[in-house]
Amino acid sequence: xxxxxxxxxxxxxxxxxxxxxxxxxxxxxxxxxxxxxxxxxxxxxxxxxxxxxxxxxxxxxxxxxxxxxxxxxxxxxxxxxxxxxxxxxxxxxxxxxx
Numbered sequence: 107x108x109x110x111x112x113x114x115x116x117x118x119x120x121x122x123x124x125x126x127x128x129x130x131x132x133x134x135x136x137x138x139x140x141x142x143x144x145x146x147x148x149x150x151x152x153x154x155x156x157x158x159x160x161x162x163x164x165x166x167x168x169x170x171x172x173x174x175x176x177x178x179x180x181x182x183x184x185x186x187x188x189x190x191x192x193x194x195x196x197x198x199x200x201x202x203x204x
Contacts, residue, residue, distance in 0.1 A: 128201075143183050151175050 151172045158168045 139183075139187055146183065147176065147179060150179060 154175050155168050155172050158171055163171075
């Protein structure tokens with residue numbers, strides 16, 4: 107077997123690079139959104155309920171404010187995730203070498 111020459115190595119590298127396809131874990135964005143959503147969705151309503159309870163608000167006011175906060179938080183998180191998705195660069199543009 108002949109020893110590889112520099113020209114053959116360059117050709118082999120180019121061949122391997124042209125056949126290489128990068129694969130990325132694409133569920134990372136979903137996992138991130140779930141973690142942020144759960145932490146925000148559990149923390150803020152309880153803090154609001156505790157604050158209103160401490161202010162001697164009636165049970166109906168605490169419950170109504172909690173439901174309103176959950177709805178507003180869901181809308182806010184949904185719109186934030188949608189806007190984040192609009193700003194995402196295309197993979198070809200992201201990995202382009204200048």
